[in-house]
Amino acid sequence: MTNTLHRYGKSETFVDDYIVFSLPAKSKAAGQTGDALAAQKRFMQIAAEYKPASLGDALHGGSLRPTKSKSIFGHWGKRNKPNFKKVLEGMSKAGTMAAVFDSRANAEAFVKRIKEEDLGLSVNISSSIENAKNACKHAGIPRHSIAYSLGFEEVGDNTPGKQAIMLSTMCGHGMLSINLAQKMMSFVKENRRTPKEAAETMARFCSCGIFNTTRARRILEDVRVGVK
Amino acid sequence: MKINPAKCVACGNCTYVCPMGAIYIDPQLQRATINRDECVECYACYNGLSKEVLPPSTVRFVRRTLANFRVRFEPEPDVCPTTAFEPDQLEWPRVVRRAFSDPRVPHESTGVSGRGTEEVKTNDVTDRVGIGEVGFTIELGRPGIGARFRDFQEMSRALAKAGVSFEKNNPISTLMTDVTTGDIRTDILNEKVMSAIIEIKVPVERTEEIIRIIWDVEKRIPTQVVIGVGVRCDADGEENLVLPILEKLGYNPQRAKTNIGLGRKVIRDLTNAAPLAQPKEMVNA
Numbered sequence: 385m386t387n388t389l390h391r392y393g394k395s396e397t398f399v400d401d402y403i404v405f406s407l408p409a410k411s412k413a414a415g416q417t418g419d420a421l422a423a424q425k426r427f428m429q430i431a432a433e434y435k436p437a438s439l440g441d442a443l444h445g446g447s448l449r450p451t452k453s454k455s456i457f458g459h460w461g462k463r464n465k466p467n468f469k470k471v472l473e474g475m476s477k478a479g480t481m482a483a484v485f486d487s488r489a490n491a492e493a494f495v496k497r498i499k500e501e502d503l504g505l506s507v508n509i510s511s512s513i514e515n516a517k518n519a520c521k522h523a524g525i526p527r528h529s530i531a532y533s534l535g536f537e538e539v540g541d542n543t544p545g546k547q548a549i550m551l552s553t554m555c556g557h558g559m560l561s562i563n564l565a566q567k568m569m570s571f572v573k574e575n576r577r578t579p580k581e582a583a584e585t586m587a588r589f590c591s592c593g594i595f596n597t598t599r600a601r602r603i604l605e606d607v608r609v610g611v612k
Numbered sequence: 613m614k615i616n617p618a619k620c621v622a623c624g625n626c627t628y629v630c631p632m633g634a635i636y637i638d639p640q641l642q643r644a645t646i647n648r649d650e651c652v653e654c655y656a657c658y659n660g661l662s663k664e665v666l667p668p669s670t671v672r673f674v675r676r677t678l679a680n681f682r683v684r685f686e687p688e689p690d691v692c693p694t695t696a697f698e699p700d701q702l703e704w705p706r707v708v709r710r711a712f713s714d715p716r717v718p719h720e721s722t723g724v725s726g727r728g729t730e731e732v733k734t735n736d737v738t739d740r741v742g743i744g745e746v747g748f749t750i751e752l753g754r755p756g757i758g759a760r761f762r763d764f765q766e767m768s769r770a771l772a773k774a775g776v777s778f779e780k781n782n783p784i785s786t787l788m789t790d791v792t793t794g795d796i797r798t799d800i801l802n803e804k805v806m807s808a809i810i811e812i813k814v815p816v817e818r819t820e821e822i823i824r825i826i827w828d829v830e831k832r833i834p835t836q837v838v839i840g841v842g843v844r845c846d847a848d849g850e851e852n853l854v855l856p857i858l859e860k861l862g863y864n865p866q867r868a869k870t871n872i873g874l875g876r877k878v879i880r881d882l883t884n885a886a887p888l889a890q891p892k893e894m895v896n897a
Contacts, residue, residue, distance in 0.1 A: 387715070388869060390754060390838050395866040409730065409737035409875065411781065416737050418879025429888045443716060450662040450690070459662060459688045499874060506734040506875035516870035526849025528873030529735040531747075531842040532858065532865040536755060553755050557715040558806045559656045561631040562756045567689060585690045589629070589660035591715050 387556030388482070388510035388594055389533045392549045395512040401599045402491035402519070403510040404431070405482035406503070416504075420478035423503040428475065430501065431483035432468050434494040437598045438587070439471040442480040446593015447471050448584055463584065471593065486598035488515070496523040547607055551600055555590035564589070569607045579604035613651060613658060617643045619696035621671040623687055626657050626697070631756050631806065644696070652758055652806045653706065654713035658699060661692040668694045705800045708761075712783065712805035729781050729811060732842035736875035741842050746819050746854055747779075749840035750826060752833070753807030759835040761787070762801040767837075768794030768810055770829045774821065779811035816843075819857045840869075 388403045406427045408420035440446035447466035485491035509516040520527050551565040568582035583600035620643045627635045634650035675685040687693045741747040753759035772794030778785040789795045830837045843854045
C-alpha cells in the first residue's frame with residue numbers, strides 16, 4: 385500500500401526523513417525465487433550499522449512498541465527506548481522491512497552499501513523527490529520507477545492544524561490519530577512533555593515502525609514556539 | 613472492538629487515540645463507549661495503547677476522591693490503566709472493516725497486509741507498469757476521515773464508465789460484483805474503513821482525463837482522496853513524461869516513492885555471505 389508515500393509536508397520538511405525499505409515480489413506471476421527472509425534480515429542488519437532513527441517490520445512493529453506493566457509505577461517517567469535488536473530478532477516472515485534515517489549522509493551511505501550487496505530485493509526510497517534522486521546519484525543507480533504523491537486535495541499550506549497532520553501522516557496506515565497528535569502538541573506547549581517524550585509516545589502507535597521521531601521532535605519544537 | 617465496562621475507569625486516554633474519534637465517555641454510564649457505526653475496527657486502541665492492570669475499583673475511588681479537590685488522575689497518555697479493551701468476534705460484513713483498517717491483517721485475496729498491493733514497489737521484478745503506462749493509486753479515507761464502500765463505488769463506477777480496467781489483485785477489485793461497471797457488493801456498501809485504494813493502469817496519454825474524473829467524483833463524496841501516480845523511469849533514471857502533465861494540472865509533487873531498481877528474479881543466496889559485524893549496543897540512545 386502507500387503507507388510511506390503520503391506524508392504531509394513540503395519538500396524541505398523531509399530534510400531529515402528518509403525511509404528506505406525492502407520487499408520481495410510476492411505474486412507467483414513475478415516468479416521471484418530465493419530466501420527473501422534471509423536477505424531481508426541482512427538488509428536490516430546492515431541498516432542498523434548506519435545509525436537509523438528507526439527500524440520497522442510491518443508485521444511485528446518498530447523499534448518503539450507499546451508495553452505492559454503490572455505495577456502502578458510501570459509507565460511513570462522511564463519508558464522503553466528504541467530497540468533495534470528486538471526488531472531484528474522478531475523478523476519471522478518476509479514482507480516490508482523499513483529503515484528510517486534522519487541524516488542524509490547515513491541514508492546515502494546505506495543505499496550505496498545495499499547496492500553493493502546486490503540482495504535481489506526490491507528497494508524503495510520514500511522521501512522528497514530530490515532526496516531520493518540525490519541518494520540514487522550518490523550510489524550510481526538510475527531510478528527504476530517512481531510513485532508521485534499528489535498530496536491531500538483539501539489540505540493547504542494555511543490549513544489550521546497542519547502540523548498535527550504532518551505528525552499523524554507519519555504513520556501512513558492511520559494508526560496515529562490526529563487527536564493524539566494535537567494532544568501531544570498541547571502537552572509540549574504546556575511543557576508537560578518534552579518533544580522527545582511526545583514523539584516517542586506517538587511512535588508507539590505506528591505499527592510498522594516508520595514514524596520518524598527526529599522529524600516529529602523538530603515539528604514539536606516549532607509548535608512549542610508558535611512557528612507555523 | 614469492545615470496552616469491558618467492568619474494567620474501564622473512564623480516564624479518557626482512549627478518546628484521543630482512536631483515529632476515527634469514535635470513542636467517547638458516556639456521561640450516563642461513566643464509561644468509555646464506542647460508536648460502532650464510526651469504528652473501523654483498526655485495533656489502534658487495542659494494539660497501540662500500553663497496558664497496565666490496575667484494580668478498577670481502586671482507580672475509580674482515587675479518581676473520584678482527587679476530583680473533589682480538582683486534582684486529576686492522569687495516567688501516561690498512551691496507557692490504558694486497566695487493560696479494558698477486548699477484541700470482538702467480527703462477522704460478515706463487519707469483518708471487512710478490520711481487513712481494510714488493521715494493517716497487520718492480510719487480505720485473503722492478495723496475501724498482502726494493508727489496503728492495496730505492491731504497486732510499483734516491486735516494478736523492477738514484476739514490470740507491472742511499463743514505459744508509456746501510468747499506474748494510479750486512488751486512496752479514499754485519509755487522513756483520519758475514513759470512507760464507506762459506497763464512496764469507493766462512486767469512484768469505481770466513474771472509472772469503469774471511462775473504460776479503465778482495475779488491478780485484479782487489489783482488495784477493492786476483489787469485492788466488485790462487476791468490474792465492467794465498478795459495482796461493489798451491496799451488503800458492504802455501508803461499511804466504513806480507515807482507507808483503501810483503487811488501483812488502475814492506463815496509457816500516459818490518459819493521465820489528465822483520469823485525474824479530472826477523480827476531481828469530479830471527489831466533489832460528491834464525503835471523504836478525502838489522495839492520488840499516487842506510478843511511472844517507469846527511462847534508462848537514465850529520468851521521468852519526463854508524466855511530471856509535465858501533473859504540473860500542467862497545477863500539481864507540484866514534493867514527495868515520492870522511488871524504486872531504485874535493485875530487485876532481481878533470483879534473490880541472492882547468502883549461504884556463504886560474509887558475516888556482518890553486529891553493533892554491541894543495539895538500543896538507540
